[in-house]
Amino acid sequence: METFCPSNVVGIMRKYWTHKMIEELYSIVEEKYFSSGDFNGMPIYGLKGIFEINGEAFKATVRQAIEDEVLTACFEGNPHIRGFSKIPKDKVLEGFDVAEYPGHICLYPHEKKLASSERLTLYSEAPYAMELARGSGQLDFRTFNLSILEYYRNDPRYSYDTDFINGKICITDEYFESDSVPEHDQVLLQTFGFAYDNDLNRYVAVFLRYLCNLSPEHQKVWAAKEIKGDIKLHPDYYASSILGSWGSRMSIFRAFTEELKIINEMSILIGKPTLFRNSYDGEMPKEFGFLLRPTQTEFNNFMLLLDKLMSDNINKKIFENDVELESEEERDDGKIIVKPKGTIQILEAWVNRYFKPVDPTPIEEMIKTFRKIRQLRQKPAHEVNVDSFDQELFRKQREIVINAYKSVRTLRQILANHPKVRVNPPKINEQLFNGEIWDI
Numbered sequence: 001m002e003t004f005c006p007s008n009v010v011g012i013m014r015k016y017w018t019h020k021m022i023e024e025l026y027s028i029v030e031e032k033y034f035s036s037g038d039f040n041g042m043p044i045y046g047l048k049g050i051f052e053i054n055g056e057a058f059k060a061t062v063r064q065a066i067e068d069e070v071l072t073a074c075f076e077g078n079p080h081i082r083g084f085s086k087i088p089k090d091k092v093l094e095g096f097d098v099a100e101y102p103g104h105i106c107l108y109p110h111e112k113k114l115a116s117s118e119r120l121t122l123y124s125e126a127p128y129a130m131e132l133a134r135g136s137g138q139l140d141f142r143t144f145n146l147s148i149l150e151y152y153r154n155d156p157r158y159s160y161d162t163d164f165i166n167g168k169i170c171i172t173d174e175y176f177e178s179d180s181v182p183e184h185d186q187v188l189l190q191t192f193g194f195a196y197d198n199d200l201n202r203y204v205a206v207f208l209r210y211l212c213n214l215s216p217e218h219q220k221v222w223a224a225k226e227i228k229g230d231i232k233l234h235p236d237y238y239a240s241s242i243l244g245s246w247g248s249r250m251s252i253f254r255a256f257t258e259e260l261k262i263i264n265e266m267s268i269l270i271g272k273p274t275l276f277r278n279s280y281d282g283e284m285p286k287e288f289g290f291l292l293r294p295t296q297t298e299f300n301n302f303m304l305l306l307d308k309l310m311s312d313n314i315n316k317k318i319f320e321n322d323v324e325l326e327s328e329e330e331r332d333d334g335k336i337i338v339k340p341k342g343t344i345q346i347l348e349a350w351v352n353r354y355f356k357p358v359d360p361t362p363i364e365e366m367i368k369t370f371r372k373i374r375q376l377r378q379k380p381a382h383e384v385n386v387d388s389f390d391q392e393l394f395r396k397q398r399e400i401v402i403n404a405y406k407s408v409r410t411l412r413q414i415l416a417n418h419p420k421v422r423v424n425p426p427k428i429n430e431q432l433f434n435g436e437i438w439d440i
Contacts (some may be wrong), residue, residue, distance in 0.1 A: 010081040021058075022065045025051070029071060029107045034119050038265055039132050040080050041073075041106030053102050062107070066092055069110045075099040081209075084137035111135035127223045128211035132277040138209035139242065141233065143195050146292045148204055148225040154210035158187075158309040163251040164289045165236050165438060166193045172295060187218050187272075193237030197229060200440060202290060202394065205233055207241070249436040250429070251290055252405050258310070258432050261388050265426040273317040275411075280309065294393040298374075302397060306404060311370055314343035323349040344370045353416050363414070366407040373404060402439050409435070 010033070028050065032042040044053055051058050065071040069073050074082055076282065099105055114135045123130040134136065147300070152158045152169045159172050169189040190213070195205035211222060232238075236247035250258070261281040264274035280288075288303055291298050316325055325346060329337045340351075348367045357363065415421055431437070 003438070011352075018061055018064060021051075021061050022068070022070055023060065025065060025107075026070050026109065026113065028111075029184065030119075031108045033109055034122075034133070039082070039138070041082060041108045043104060043106050044079070045104075046100035055344065059101060063096060064128045065107075066096060067164050069112050069115075072110050072217050073105055074108065074109050075103065075105045079115065081134075081138050083139040085111065085135055085140055086137075089329050109135065116209050126212070126216040126219045128208055128214070128219050129216075130207055132212050136208055137212050137421065139207050141195070141205045141207050142211060142222075143203040143205050143227050143229075143231045144203055144222060144225045145227055146202060146290075148222060149192075151221070153292065160286055162192075162289065163254050165234055165247070165251050166191055166240065168192070170378050183215070187214055191241065193241065194234045195237075196234065196440060197231050201391075202440070203227055203231055205231075205237065222250070234440070248431075249438045250431045252285060252401060252439045255432055255437045256309075256401075256405050256408060257284055258429060259405070259412050260313075262426055262428060262432075263415060266412070266418070267318055267423060269421050269426070270415070270418050271420065273315055275313045275315060275318050275415075276313045278313060279299045291394055292399050293298060294389060295329050296388045296393070299393045299397060300379075303376040305372060306400070307373050310404065310408070311374050315346060316343065316346060319346050319350050323353060344374060351411075352413060354362050355417065365403075367408040369400075369403045369407040376400070398439065405437065405439075410440065 026045065027046075029042040032046075032305060036093055040308055047053050053059075056135050062071070062073075066073060066089065072087070072089075072092055074080075075095055096105065111118070111134060117133075120130065122135045128142070130141075149162075149169075150158070153160045157172060157174075159168075161168055168191055171186045171188065171189065189206065190210050192204055192206045192210070195203045197203075206222075213218060214222065233241075236249060240246045240247050257280045260276050260279040262277050264276055267273065267275045285305060287301065288309070291302065319325060324341065325347060326338050326340050329339060331337055344367065347370070351363055351367075357361070405427070417423065
């Protein structure tokens with residue numbers, strides 16, 4: 001005959017009431033999670049009046065719920081928003097045990113419990129809202145084919161702004177709440193960045209909290225362009241978005257226009273007109289950046305733009321009275337024809353006349369790059385060009401952009417040697433001066 005043991009009954013009853021309390025607690029936490037509008041956590045101090053939150057029994061119940069993967073918890077940074085998912089249970093328990101209790105600890109439904117929640121049906125048409133609803137972190141990011149940005153860059157209804165480290169997209173004021181643009185197209189992407197795989201292939205990167213703000217229609221468009229793999233955020237985008245720092249280097253495209261601006265400031269100090277007609281320091285052309293799609297047409301268009309920023313942008317007036325701006329040629333009939341010299345030819349003559357470095361290699365490379373970009377710009381004009389898709393164009397463009405930047409940097413360094421510039425140099429950004437530039 002089985003012996004009656006009161007302690008067994010007590011143990012069973014304790015487990016029963018713990019289980020019931022966990023169920024009640026989960027119900028409250030899940031309600032908070034879905035009704036908050038932003039998948040927020042339930043602060044333990046907000047449970048006061050429902051539970052005896054300062055009692056050891058309740059604290060043990062919360063810990064058991066974490067152990068059983070019914071709940072999880074956040075206690076660092078802003079605990080009201082779950083930043084990252086897939087944090088190991090042991091790490092959560094370790095943090096819970098050492099965190100000030102109840103402090104600002106916030107509780108969240110565990111992903112395993114959320115998987116069976118009936119509330120998920122509300123997000124079936126919005127894939128990235130669904131990911132958050134299922135327990136992903138607000139700062140978990142997803143990566144996409146670069147071509148996803150073309151839709152917004154090429155549509156004048158959107159303001160598209162990027163320095164190719166980070167960027168943002170929004171509907172312009174003219175079309176905001178306009179009957180001519182459906183509400184689902186009046187989108188705002190507060191921030192996006194870029195990411196790379198081990199071969200330096202580039203992708204767009206967006207945090208889930210911002211993808212979630214897109215309309216369901218646009219979320220589906222982005223989902224169709226999503227790329228999975230071992231892809232990491234651009235170091236400066238990670239630094240500014242996750243670590244809250246200013247970043248360590250400058251985008252090569254911003255650096256390029258900064259160099260043009262400083263060259264123009266130096267030209268004025270010398271007592272000359274600006275060397276470049278436009279420094280584009282106020283607003284860069286939106287196409288001035290890494291290719292979004294590696295097609296021959298995109299590449300050719302970029303070379304045309306780059307040449308317009310370089311050779312076509314040179315102001316011949318700066319060279320007047322210093323070097324010949326025209327050349328004379330004798331025709332077969334003996335007549336002399338006067339022809340204007342090209343801007344690259346004039347620049348080369350001017351630099352070689354006034355600057356005699358020990359090592360002429362940087363100047364030779366500068367002029368060589370100017371000429372190569374002019375040649376690449378002119379090439380499509382002299383042939384019937386069949387468009388093609390070639391991933392190698394990404395790498396080819398990057399190499400040319402790096403050389404173009406080096407060229408304008410060399411030109412700035414040449415002007416810095418002029419006596420009038422040396423005694424009163426313009427202020428130069430420290431990152432630019434030190435060459436701390438991101439070329440990816």
